[in-house]
Amino acid sequence: MIQLETAVIRRHLPMGADYRLLEMETPRISDAVRPGQFIHLLVPQSAGLTLRRPFSVFRSESGRLSVLYKLVGVGTAAMQALREGDSVSLMGPLGNGFPAAAAGAFPVLVAGGYGVAPLYFLAQRLASKGRLFVGAATSADLLCLDDFRELGWPVTIATQDGSVGVAGLVTAALDAWLAAEGKGRSLEFFACGPNGMLKAVGGRAIDRGDKGWLSLDRHMGCGAGACLACVQKVRKSGAETWARVCKDGPIFEARDVVWDEPGLGENKP
Ligand SMILES: Cc1cc2nc3c(=O)[nH]c(=O)nc-3n(C[C@H](O)[C@H](O)[C@H](O)COP(=O)(O)OP(=O)(O)OC[C@H]3O[C@@H](n4cnc5c(N)ncnc54)[C@H](O)[C@@H]3O)c2cc1C
Numbered sequence: 001m002i003q004l005e006t007a008v009i010r011r012h013l014p015m016g017a018d019y020r021l022l023e024m025e026t027p028r029i030s031d032a033v034r035p036g037q038f039i040h041l042l043v044p045q046s047a048g049l050t051l052r053r054p055f056s057v058f059r060s061e062s063g064r065l066s067v068l069y070k071l072v073g074v075g076t077a078a079m080q081a082l083r084e085g086d087s088v089s090l091m092g093p094l095g096n097g098f099p100a101a102a103a104g105a106f107p108v109l110v111a112g113g114y115g116v117a118p119l120y121f122l123a124q125r126l127a128s129k130g131r132l133f134v135g136a137a138t139s140a141d142l143l144c145l146d147d148f149r150e151l152g153w154p155v156t157i158a159t160q161d162g163s164v165g166v167a168g169l170v171t172a173a174l175d176a177w178l179a180a181e182g183k184g185r186s187l188e189f190f191a192c193g194p195n196g197m198l199k200a201v202g203g204r205a206i207d208r209g210d211k212g213w214l215s216l217d218r219h220m221g222c223g224a225g226a227c228l229a230c231v232q233k234v235r236k237s238g239a240e241t242w243a244r245v246c247k248d249g250p251i252f253e254a255r256d257v258v259w260d261e262p263g264l265g266e267n268k269p
């Protein structure tokens with residue numbers, strides 16, 4: 001059930017120059033949330049900001065929930081000013097979340113930038129270990145990789161400037177691994193990141209006959225299915241239709257996503 005809860009800030013840590021970790025006490029939402037779901041956050045004291053902002057849940061334990069956010073605009077700037085003891089308004093848990101992993105399939109997680117956030121929560125809850133592929137523009141955009149390693153997950157890194165790991169796109173690193181270790185195996189892909197990356201990972205899953213679960217990122221209004229600000233073209237029962245990313249998603253199976261809107265699926269991971 002969707003809850004509206006006043007959450008008290010318990011920790012707010014810088015993660016390099018552009019990212020922050022915000023930990024909040026929010027017992028009702030924290031108890032209910034599943035990997036891939038998100039919260040809709042409002043900073044009440046920020047004048048002029050009426051719309052909530054959506055963030056994937058990064059961690060949830062003992063009544064506390066954390067998000068990992070990138071400073072990009074006015075809403076995240078207002079969040080940056082939050083101090084321990086301040087309150088925010090949260091709506092959640094929202095969205096469908098990742099489905100239960102198929103028995104016997106090896107989980108392959110593919111993240112771009114802050115896309116590691118929902119995938120870390122997923123890795124924590126999956127019954128079996130898999131492998132993480134993470135792509136970023138530069139080393140400053142690589143987040144929480146030690147958290148995955150502590151869970152016992154091997155991590156393959158790709159940076160576009162070559163500052164860490166493989167130089168280039170994460171899909172190139174993924175392809176190299178698929179060629180070396182993916183043949184004849186049943187894999188299940190879980191991805192969160194830019195559209196170009198999601199489209200590419202989904203294509204790999206479809207070509208191999210594996211499932212590919214993609215977490216879509218759209219600008220949102222209400223977050224609860226009412227305003228249609230977040231629609232995405234999808235296939236349902238053989239016909240094309242529209243889905244609301246906030247309510248019907250944000251997780252969609254690769255075969256169901258129609259990437260033909262202008263600009264969609266073009267930006268690089
Ligand atoms: C389901 C979901 C989960 C998300 N999880 C996270 C997360 O874990 N961590 C995180 O840092 N961000 C996440 N986002 C994106 C986050 O919601 C936006 O970055 C945030 O709303 C921007 O708010 P702002 O007021 O600071 O930016 P604005 O001032 O509104 O915009 C600044 C710039 O960011 C762009 N922008 C705004 N919203 C989005 C968006 N949804 N996607 C892409 N670009 C956007 C704008 O076009 C503009 O260029 C998620 C979005 C969705 C839909």
Ligand code: FES
Pocket residue numbers: 219220221222223224225226227228229230231244245246247
């Ligand atoms: S944000 Fe309003 S319907 Fe999705």
